[in-house]
Amino acid sequence: xxxxxxxxxxxxxxxxxxxxxxxxxxxxxxxxxxxKIYSALVKCVSYVYSQIATDLLPLVYSxxxxxxxxxxxxxxxxxxxxxxISITNENAKINFKVYPTYVECMLNDLSTTNITxxxxxxxxxxxxxxxxLLDFCGKMTPRTFAYGVATEYxxxxxxxxxxxxxxxxxxxxxxxxYHKKREVKIPPRRWL
Numbered sequence: 001x002x003x004x005x006x007x008x009x010x011x012x013x014x015x016x017x018x019x020x021x022x023x024x025x026x027x028x029x030x031x032x033x034x035x036k037i038y039s040a041l042v043k044c045v046s047y048v049y050s051q052i053a054t055d056l057l058p059l060v061y062s063x064x065x066x067x068x069x070x071x072x073x074x075x076x077x078x079x080x081x082x083x084x085i086s087i088t089n090e091n092a093k094i095n096f097k098v099y100p101t102y103v104e105c106m107l108n109d110l111s112t113t114n115i116t117x118x119x120x121x122x123x124x125x126x127x128x129x130x131x132x133l134l135d136f137c138g139k140m141t142p143r144t145f146a147y148g149v150a151t152e153y154x155x156x157x158x159x160x161x162x163x164x165x166x167x168x169x170x171x172x173x174x175x176x177x178y179h180k181k182r183e184v185k186i187p188p189r190r191w192l
Contacts, residue, residue: 001142003129007041009146013166014153041153046125048148049133054082055187056174057136058120067113071104079121086118144173155189163189 004023011019018034019041053059061079065072074081087094087105094115095106107113123134133145147170154163171186 001133001135001145002131003042003045003126003133005142006045006133006145006149007038007129009142010041010044010149010153013146013150040156041149042129044149044152044156045133045145047152048145049125050122051148052136052140052145053122053134054120057139057177058082059123059134059136060085060118061121062116062118064114064116067105067107067115070107071102072115072117073102074098075101077117077119079119080124082120082122084117084119088116088118089113139177141173144170144177147173 008020008023011017011023016037018031019038022028022030022034022038063078065076084096084098084103087096087103089107097104097106103117105113105115126133134140147166150166151163151170154160154166167189174186
């Protein structure tokens, strides 16, 4: 599943034939409007990708780092942190407090300690439209992703009624992922 695969699906749902022609021959001559629409769709893919990773299917990662003087810098973690879930030391849970640039651990001593940090992270968006996107452990299908992109594209172009239709389809697909597992609350669309 690549950015272009998602854009191709969303463009077919939205009946944007120029975009499908662009995807078949990106080196050919295209109107400025087609290039603007493609650029907007890429931004929509990026937004939906971030929304899925932060709100719907958070990605969790654990890593060991060194805690010095009861604290460590968030920038020392290998991935972009959204939320810290837990911190442990030899399977003992450690209380902590998060600040904008560092995390303070409630340890008994000031010595250097190896700790394990479990956190939700935001994946990097691929730099090339043909690079693979994460499929969120097989839970996110290209169709569901394209529904979200269609929703966002309709919102930015002012087609609010059509956006509501695509949004309902997107939410229905996301709820199907969680069927009988847990209740999912999708945040309402915010006006910018």
